[in-house]
Amino acid sequence: MSPEIETLSASPAFDLTEDQRAVRAMVRDFAEREIRPIAMQIDESHDFPAATVKKMGELGLMGLFVPDTYGGAGLDYVSYVIAIEELSRVCASHGVIASAHSSLVCYPILAYGTEAQKQKYLTRLASGEWIGAYCLTEPNAGSNAANQQTTAVRDGDDYVLNGTKLFVTNAGPSHVLVVYASTERALGPKGISAFIVEDGTPGVQKGKKEMKLGIHASDTREIAFVNARIPKENLLGENNKGYSVxxxxxxxxxxxxxxxxxxxxxxxxxxxxxxxxxxxxxxxxxxxxxxxxxxxxxxxxxxxxxxxxxxxxxxxxxxxxxxxxxxxxxxxxxxxxxxxxxxxxxxxxxxxxxxxxxxxxxxxxxxxxxxxxxxxxxxxxxxxxxxxxxxxxxxxxxxxxxxx
Ligand SMILES: Cc1cc2nc3c(=O)[nH]c(=O)nc-3n(C[C@H](O)[C@H](O)[C@H](O)COP(=O)(O)OP(=O)(O)OC[C@H]3O[C@@H](n4cnc5c(N)ncnc54)[C@H](O)[C@@H]3O)c2cc1C
The missing domain is CATH 1.20.140.10 (Butyryl-CoA Dehydrogenase, subunit A, domain 3)
Incomplete structure (x- = not known):
């Protein structure tokens, strides 16, 4: 790293550890070499940068804080934010692709998932083999996210999901969705549950890519659930405890x-x-x-x-x-x-x-x-x-x- 860049980017409240400094150097090098040359072009084309995201997975950037037992890099959250900072310094689309995938999908599965869910989903997400997306926002549940209208009704060994989610980051290329839905409407926020939904599940319908002011290479879409049957094993955390998740x-x-x-x-x-x-x-x-x-x-x-x-x-x-x-x-x-x-x-x-x-x-x-x-x-x-x-x-x- 040049002394000039070191001065501009290193004035934290505390000294970074060797590992954290190494993450900064590695991600900066990667971003400058691989992302800088395409940043302008993907801003123009609005294309999701699948090739560089794949490389981010190979470098461990899609599972930085996930323990290595689940295929992650096993680093701390400070290292994670340094990585997102360095990606975004060059291309904010790459920053949010990694951030939504890690913070909003890997984290809840790591913190609330069963061992089977971690083995099946987290390992593939942390390696970057699969991409994750987070479905909370709805037409009438934006800032007031507790006002979930999507419903999940238990039917035998499944939950049946119906509703529409908006503005889903990573929607197009995603393999795994973390979806919030009302399991008991009368209980309001205390009747919301979280689910892991696989792409390709019948009844999961991805909309067209939204055209946006910025972060053009981040793929944002509406996702509708029309009688989508989700196995009960894919409940994430406890029933009716999804809002805490x-x-x-x-x-x-x-x-x-x-x-x-x-x-x-x-x-x-x-x-x-x-x-x-x-x-x-x-x-x-x-x-x-x-x-x-x-x-x-x-x-x-x-x-x-x-x-x-x-x-x-x-x-x-x-x-x-x-x-x-x-x-x-x-x-x-x-x-x-x-x-x-x-x-x-x-x-x-x-x-x-x-x-x-x-x-x-x-x-x-x-x-x-x-x-x-x-x-x-x-x-x-x-x-x-x-x-x-x-x-x-x-x-x-x-x-x-x-x-x-
Ligand atoms: C590009 C993009 C990507 C996104 N990615 C995701 C994603 O991956 N997953 C997901 O679930 N969501 C995602 N979102 C949704 C995003 O989180 C919401 O748009 C945001 O939370 C605001 O909700 P809203 O758009 O419904 O605005 P509203 O809640 O309708 O807010 C409109 C205005 O009213 C203000 N307002 C609302 N309530 C109050 C209040 N009580 N007091 C004062 N002011 C208030 C707001 O601050 C805002 O200025 C994304 C959005 C965009 C644009």
Whole structure:
């Protein structure tokens, strides 16, 4: 790694371990060699990058935190976020493909799956042989994910699924879906269950690929379930406990999206620094002008704070310590930081920044989704507010009625 890049990308709250540094070096090398040359082209064509995703599987990037007993790399969550950051620094589509697959599919099977489910599904997912997708969002269950209308009705040895899921990342190429459905409508969120659904199950219908503002190479589709029969062995976790699975999954998923946003912000800062050092106007490089330097400095603090929050949340998760608030803080801040940094990077590039030929335009389009999926910024603020109010209640016991 060049000293320049080391300085730009390594200011964590703590020293990284040898393993974590090795992951960064390996993923950066891979992303620069294999992904950078196709990033522009797949943004234009909207093609899912099957060949590089296959290589990511071979490198262990599709199962980084999955124990090696289930075919994963057996590394920690900090290593995982470093990998997502490095992929996204070059191509945010690759970042979200790996992130949705790992955080939203490998994790719940690892944490809640039976041994048989882990042997059958997790081993293939962790090696990248199979790709996973996560089906929670519905037409009337977006920010309010508890409002699940998809139903799963027990019939003999099967559950019969009916309903429609929207915006499913990795939908087209997926082999395995983790699907949430209402098993007991009257119980609301306490009547939701999670299921592992195999691609090719009769009644599972994938829609057309959505055309999006950014992350073009990430395959997003609607998936409908029409009397799809799922064997009872594919219930993931306990019956009616699926909403807890979804929330625990999103806790880690949000750190993955924070890492994706961090990578985009880092890529934007690097592009802006590079251009500011090259472009000349008024017989000086534009990096000599205070207005440009201010944008670079503003970007630097956004990247540094995004990195601190993201690594801290991942580290807390590795320690098995509470991290609901920290995951939301990281996701909220990093995603807005990515948009701001990409915006400044365009400004530093002037008119060239607005051209599709220059990477910063793609970074800006790719950044925007981070403020929306896996809980919008408004939802992250709701989570953070609920957590700080809870902390405050513990620290300041209620006063007695006399006010003493
Ligand atoms: C490209 C892409 C990929 C995605 N991938 C997946 C996936 O793989 N799996 C999956 O299940 N889902 C996925 N999603 C769905 C995504 O998580 C949802 O779009 C997101 O959670 C928001 O839900 P919604 O679109 O229904 O918006 P809504 O919930 O309708 O929100 C609309 C607006 O209202 C605001 N709002 C809503 N409720 C409140 C409130 N109580 N207080 C204040 N403001 C509020 C929101 O913040 C937002 O600004 C993806 C979405 C996209 C665009």
């Amino acid at each position: 979804a929330l625990a999954t999103l806790g880690g998923g949000r750190i993955g999206i924070a890492a994706q946003a961090l990578g985009i912000a880092q890529g934007a800062l690097e592009a802006a620094v590079r251009y500011a050092g090259e472009r000349k106007q008024f017989d000086r490089t534009i990096g000599e002008f205070d207005a440009i330097r201010a944008m670079l400095a503003d970007s630097a603090i956004e990247v540094a704070t995004a990195r601190l929050l993201t690594y801290q949340a991942a580290w807390l998760r590795d320690q098995g310590r509470p991290h609901v608030k920290e995951a939301s803080l990281a996701k909220w801040h990093s995603s807005e930081a990515a948009t701001r940094c990409a915006n400044w990077a365009i400004q530093v590039h002037g008119g060239y920044g607005y051209l599709a030929e220059f990477t910063v335009e793609r970074l800006w389009r790719d950044a925007r989704i981070c403020e929306i999926y896996e809980g919008t910024t408004e939802v992250q603020k709701m989570v953070v507010a609920a957590q700080v109010l809870k902390e405050q209640a513990v620290e300041t016991p209620a006063r007695s009625p006399s006010g003493s």
